[in-house]
Amino acid sequence: MIFSQQRMMDILNKSSDGDRVSRGCDMFLSILIVLNLVAVCLESVESFNARYRTALFIFEAISVSIFLIEYSLRIWSVAADNDNRASTASGRRFNYIFSFTGIIDLLAILPSVLPLIMGGVDLRWLRVLRLVRLLKISHYSSALEDLFSAIYQERRSFFAALYLMGIALFLSSSLMYLAEYDAQPEKFASIPQTMWWALITLTTVGYGDVYPITPLGQTIGAFTALLGVCTVALLTGIVASAFSNQMARREAIFEAEITSALSDGVVTDDEQCHIEELREKFKITEEHARAIFALIEEKRGH
Structure with a gap:
């Protein structure tokens, strides 16, 4: 099945009540984000990390691959976003990449990519940086948006x-x-x-x-x-x-x-x-x- 940019954007953004595919995607990614946070916490326990290091590494590799695919699909599909102020596809993609959610999506991937690019990076800081993935839930919940909007109004x-x-x-x-x-x-x-x-x-x-x-x-x-x-x-x-x-x-x-x-x-x-x-x-x-x-x-x- 081939999805259009508009359909892909609808699936990846907050789901509507009648869209089962979008709701399932939201649920899957939300659970994956929560499991990533649990994994980060467990990795800080030395005994647990030593025993399940391989399993944690595999889970991290799978998670980053999924987040990378999601990020790529968001960049591709945002061209169909009519609410975006830019009039061209490249402009809409540029706006997304440098938006708050776009930066969070990128930061969710970087902690696993940086060790491959830069050697000698402190893994403890990278582990903490992975906690930024919690903010990805803002894609599927309006809680942060409502908070900032309410504070802005007052x-x-x-x-x-x-x-x-x-x-x-x-x-x-x-x-x-x-x-x-x-x-x-x-x-x-x-x-x-x-x-x-x-x-x-x-x-x-x-x-x-x-x-x-x-x-x-x-x-x-x-x-x-x-x-x-x-x-x-x-x-x-x-x-x-x-x-x-x-x-x-x-x-x-x-x-x-x-x-x-x-x-x-x-x-x-x-x-x-x-x-x-x-x-x-x-x-x-x-x-x-x-x-x-x-x-x-x-x-x-x-």
Whole structure:
């Protein structure tokens, strides 16, 4: 069977509910990525690595071959991507190669190719670099895309909270350095070194490896801990609110499309197809979509 570029792109990208081939491809590659992460972790166990070195090598070779084929097919099929801003096939391929997902796809292959090109590469670093394959799941899940999109929508509030966090970090580091330097010069030797204490205190981690011993330092530490609760809660609240607002916006757009389609009393095949595409894009369940349809029709009836 010969696949067209458009069909291959549909298979390799996020699957739609009715596309079994695409869904099967997504599932296979997702499982392969997870197994690769498990293999990387097990390779760090010396006894396991020594016993199953050959099996791990074969699994890595098979995985890299599959990822290389996938990467090549993505470069070939992206020429049919009408959503790509480039107007030519070469331009669309160039955009993919240097996009976030394209770079991640390339980095998933490089750790196994680099030792063949460059000798003397530290295998521990290459092993860690293989963990980048986890980000390949972004092809099949919109979680990262939704996170970045939500933060971007609330970027002003988010960066304002980061700005307050930065002020708290520098202020608490400077005050603690002045308060504790004479008592603990080895632990609070400079403001940059004191920032380690300030950061773990503001984020409420508190490892306990560095802590103030003077009354003034302990007072500053208490206020820093309280300030950390406020700033971290503020950042968490902004991200949670951004997610909630994004879901509300998507539902509002979906409702508007349904209302527009029902305005003349008849939903055409093209309108139904567009609504279905929008439902899949916004990850709205069929039950939720039917409930929205029923609610809008009920409102129209009144």
